[in-house]
Amino acid sequence: MVRVAVGTVVVSLGLSAGVSAGPPGPTYQGDPQAIAEVQAVMQKFLAMPTWKARMTSTGGGTSGTQTMEYVAPDRFHMVLQGTQASEMYMIGHDVWMRAGSECQKLPIPQPAANPREMMEHGTDAKIAVTKGAPEPVDGIPARTYILIVDTQGKQLREKLYVIPSTGLPRRIEVRADQGTTVIDYFDYGAPVTVNNPPC
Secondary structure, X not given: OOOOOOOOOOOOOOOOOOOOOOOXXXXXXXXXXXXXXXXXXXXXXXXXXXXXXXXXXXXXXXXXXXXXXXXXXXXXEEEEOOOOOEEEEEEOOEEEEEEXXXXXXXXXXXXXXXXXXXXXXXXXXXXXXXXXXXXXXXOEOOEEEEEEEEEOOEEEEEEEEEEOOOOEEEXXXXXXXXXXEEEEEEOOOOOOOOOOOOO
């Protein structure tokens, strides 16, 4: 049996799509232009057929790095770095875990495999949005947005980096009492294939 401490495997952009279809998103406040720009970024992000991401967490006893590949509409492949590197495959609500030579399909369907659900805050969230100063990411100029997310009295501070030439997220930094998580997004639209492993 594969025994893996999964930790935080959900790569969350931390924003609502802000589109009319589907359930209502969180409540926004602050600079109207910044809000509109952030919502446009999210819409474009959710429309991408593929992307990759690298998430690094520090503090709170959760330090480590995870990488992810995504294929629309519901396929994810995650590599979890820890004492033993392990992999997670998510296709729809089915999940497989692999560590070394051991591989197992989890017996209970997992609930949060929809990328729209995974990347939105709940409807009870209140998000204050302001524009930040331009700041490069790996030498590439980026626009920044500061988001203060309040969910039932608990606050997160998020800094979103967007590449102007693509209108897509390049990085998001999430700061909470438990520590900091930095997520880098790249290879939008690149050829990616995610199939369930031969467990």
